[in-house]
Amino acid sequence: MRAKLLALGMALLSVAAQAQVPSPSPTYNANERFEQLGPMLPTPNTFRTAAGAPGRDYFQNRADYDIKVELDDANQRIIGSETVTYFNNSPDELRYIWLQLDQNLFKNDAMGALSRTGSINQNGMSIGAIQSLNTGRGATLDKEKPYGYNITKLTDKTGKPLRYTINNTMMRIDLPTPLKPGQNYVFNVDWNYYITEYYGRSGYEFFPKDGNYNYFIAHWFPRLAAYDDVSGWQNKQFLGGSEFTLIFGNYRVAITVPNDHVVAATGECQNYKQVLTPTQQKRMDQASRSKTPVVIVTQAEAEAAEKGKPTGKKTWIYQASNVRDFAFASSRKFIWDAMQTDVYSNGRKIWSMSYYPKEGNPLWGQYSTRAVEHTLRSYGNRTFEYPYPVAISCHSVPGGGMEYPMISFNGGRPEPDGTYSEQVKAGMIGVIIHEVGHNFFPMIVNSDERQWTWMDEGLNTFCQYLAEKEWDYNxxxxxxEPQQIVDYMKADKSLLVPIMTSGENVILLGPNAYAKPATALNILRETVMGRDLFDYAFKEYARRWAFKTPTPADFFRTMEDASGVDLDWFWKGWFYGVEPVDQDLVEVKWFQLNSQNPEVVKAQARAEAERRANTISKQRDAATRNQTVVAQDSTMRDFYNSYDPYAVTDADRKQYNDYLSTLTPEERTLLESKQHFYTLTVKNRGGLVMPVIVRMEFEDGTDSTARFPAEIWRFNDQQLQKVIATDKKVVQWTLDPYYEIADIDTENNSFPRKAEPSRLQLFKQQQRQVRPQNPMQQQQRQSGASPATQGSGRN
Structure with missing residues (x-):
């Protein structure tokens, strides 16, 4: 009998061992999935280490700018001149330098426009075709205006003309003599261009009711391209999609605008005393000591400026140190509120500011500046303290947002009556968090946006997700959230490319470069690594690469180096592949140890025999059981008519006691535990390997969750078997019960299978309806309250 017990134990071990045997399937590639990235990553060197940190020879060039710019409000035009000092900190001799001319995106012959596709059918033009005709990134352009840069002068510091070549959105300046390592070069550029309608990154918004413009001016001056150890010159053309690859420098910018305009810009204003009224200066002083936003320029003042006419010009002077770009916004319509607070409780105060027209209230006055401050705190706690003196949120067109150092252009606009839906409110707060958060990625952790969109958008979207939850639990x-990426993960393969794809070549950029990497990081934090390990490693990455330019390999290596977790399988699946997660709980087999106790064994056998004997025929024959021959004639009975095969005999008891005497204490404990053993068979139908998480619901109404790391697939990436022992009987098994791994098919996650009802709806012809009111409008209509009295926008 002891042999039977041990035999069962060996059988259980055998089942577990069988799960490790590689599948003979020709598509089996578990070893490949779990091998190191190896040649897929660049070889470590003295510029970038194998640990993912900057190496001893790491370098980055820089450029300082002294710019004078005028905003021509009458013609929507920029006129500028700049003196640039370029520092060659590389070990290489440079015979030429490259500048970015991003406004050339809007030229008629721009590559960005000519490479757009679209069609015309009986219903009209597609959006792509219209954008191709208009050029640019969806902006509607005035055909009478020659958009793009007009370079009027390019000289060295002595005024001598320089030779240059413009190639679409890039300009090469040929240097008179090679720029050696450690040297700098000074040159001057004068230029002008016509401002486009706001197209998602920069431009103007026109307000027909009052005839005024809000200007959001970005990628507006010739800027140095990056030269580094990875790409040499990063001079990929700007096609309107992938953003900017830039280098750090110091800026002094004098911005001349109509004298009734309010200007917000990167950096700190150097002449508030000359551009603000005494009353506004007092408000500024009050804001510097306030923990809640104080209005600097009121809505009444902005409305008065809307109706007036400028009587001259005014120059705002801004200065910014160690930034990679410079942007500004200007309008006579701007309301401006601000507060200067000790964000990190370390004694250093940071300005949080918002600029917005009256069309943004009451939402903007109530939420924007508070959301700015919250973003700095949330991001700073998981990366590094925000190093700049100010962070600004400007209200641009209703949708979308765009980021620059210390300033961002954000959407989210209430209805004209001042009401708004919850979606608009959440969208506004979310976009402010996202765009202000970009100060950390990529404005400080300065990744190459032109090549790796996900390195700023994905990491920033992840931090945005955490900051939003810290803003409001609900x-x-x-x-x-993993569930939110499922539709993309199971989309047609022709629409999917790996995250490790240049942003210009991605079809579904939002899901690919924003949502999928953000989801991957959330899964790493919650399921694969755990919060403590992840948070430490993520913060170390941010610390290592603040004010430097990391590559994907630097991120991957740092996350592993600082956590001690091998994640190569994860990077392969989530970042280099397009396979989805689909785990299928195919089967669960139930085993119990045979106790050998005759009282139990025979009672179970009796119950099972009675259950099997209870057929439908037996049930119907019961009515005539006393009419059988044996029942009516006792001479037809013998020993077997009274024999009970399930009765426990003295011999049974002796045999059981003899068996118990042979067991060790450990075996006796195992026998008395009455444990249940289950063999789970799980298939990997999606291809992407992930941890296996299974919830067990017990017969007594309680439950428990077992977690197994992704390495459980390392010997067979298609199917595994796992033995689980429980003290109680399991009545329901569920894979991924808390929706952690983005499983694209949850119907095959249960065993026994749970029926999912289809929704049956009565068919009725739907009539086209007018746009429904938002709940705020509905309540106000019912109560008779005036929308103008609602909200908390401040004047």
Whole structure:
């Protein structure tokens, strides 16, 4: 009998061992999935180490700018001149330098426009075709205006003309003599261009009711391209999609605008005393000591400026140190509120500011500046303290947002009556968090946006997701939860490319570069690594690469180096592949140890025999059981008519006691535990290997969750078997019960299978309806309250 017990134990071990045997399937590639990235990553060198940190020879060039610019409000035009000092910190001799001319995106012959596709059918033009005709990134352009840069002068510091060549959105300056390592070069550029309608990154918004413009001016001056150890010159053309690859420098910018305009810009204003009224200066002083936003320029003042006419010009002077770019916004319509607070409780105060027209109230006056401050705190706690003196949120067109150092252009606009839907409110707060958060990625952790969109958008979207939850526990986050990426993960393969794809070549950029990497990081934090290990490693990455330019390999290596977790399988699956997660709980087999106790064994056998004997025929024959021959004639009975095969005999008891005497204490404990053993068979139908998480619901109504790392697939990436022992009987098994791994098919996650009802709806012809009121409008209509009295926008 002892042999039977041990035999069962060996059988269980055998089942477990069988799960490790590689599948003979020709598509089996578990070893490949779990081998190191190896040649897929660049070889470590003295510029970038194998640990993912900057090496001893790491370098980055820089450029300092002294710019004078005028905003021509009458013609929507920029006129500028700049003196640039370029520092060659590389070990290489440079015979030429490259500048970015991003406004050339809007020229008629621009590559960005000519490479757009679209069609015309009986219903009209597609959006792509219209954008191709208009050029640019969806902006509507005035055909009478020659958009793009007009370079009027390019000289060295002595005024001598320089030779240059413009190639679409790039300009090469040929240096008179090679620029040697450690040297700098000074040159001057004068230029002008016509401002486009706001197209998502920069431009103007026109307000027909009052005839005024809000200007959001970005990628507006010739800027140095990056030269580094990875790409040499990063002079890929700007096609309107992938953003900017830039280098750090110091800026002094004098911005001349109509004298009734309010200007917000990167950096700190150097002449508030000359551009603000005494009353506004007093408000500024009050804001510097306030923990809540104080209005600097009121809505009444902005409305008065809307109706007036400028009587001259005014120059705002801004200065910014160690930034990679410079942007500004200007309008006579701007309301401006601010507060200067000790964000990190370390004694250093940071300005949080918002600029917005009256069309943004009451939402902007109530939420924008507070959301700015919250973003700095949330991001700073998981990366590094925000190093700049100010962070600004400007209200641009209703949708979308765009980021620059210390300033961002954000959407989110209430209805004209001042009401708004919850979606608009959450969207506004979310976009402010996202765009202000870009100060950390990529404005400080300065990744190459032109090549790796996900390195700023994905990491930033992940931090946005966490900041939104810290803003409101029930915040309706759009990206970050694994369930929210499922539709993309199971989309047609022709629409999918790996995250490790240049942003210009991605079809579904939002899901690919924003949502999927953000979800991957959330899964790493919650399921694969755990919060403590992840948070430490993520913060170390941010610390290592603040004010430097990391590559994907630097991120991957740092996350592993600082956590001690091998994640190559994860980077391969989530970042280099397009396979989805689909785990299928195919079967669960139930085993119990045979106790050998005759009282139990025979009672179970009796019950099973009675259950099997209870057929439908037996049930119907019971009515005539006394009419059988044996029942009516006792001479037809013998020993077997009274024999009970399930009765426990003295011999049974002796045999059981003899068996118990042979067991060790450990075996006796195992026998008395009455444990249940289950063999789970799980298939990997999606291809992407992930941890296996299984919830067990017990017969007594309680439950428990077992977690197994992704390495459980390392010997067979298609199917595994796992033995689980429990003290109680399991009545329901569920894979991924908390929706952690982005499984694209949850119907095959249960065993026994749970029926999912289809929704049956009565068919009725739907009539086209007018746009419904938002709940705020509905309540106000019912109560008779005036929308103008609602909200908390401040004047």
């Amino acid at each position: 915040f309706p986050t759009r990206r970050g």
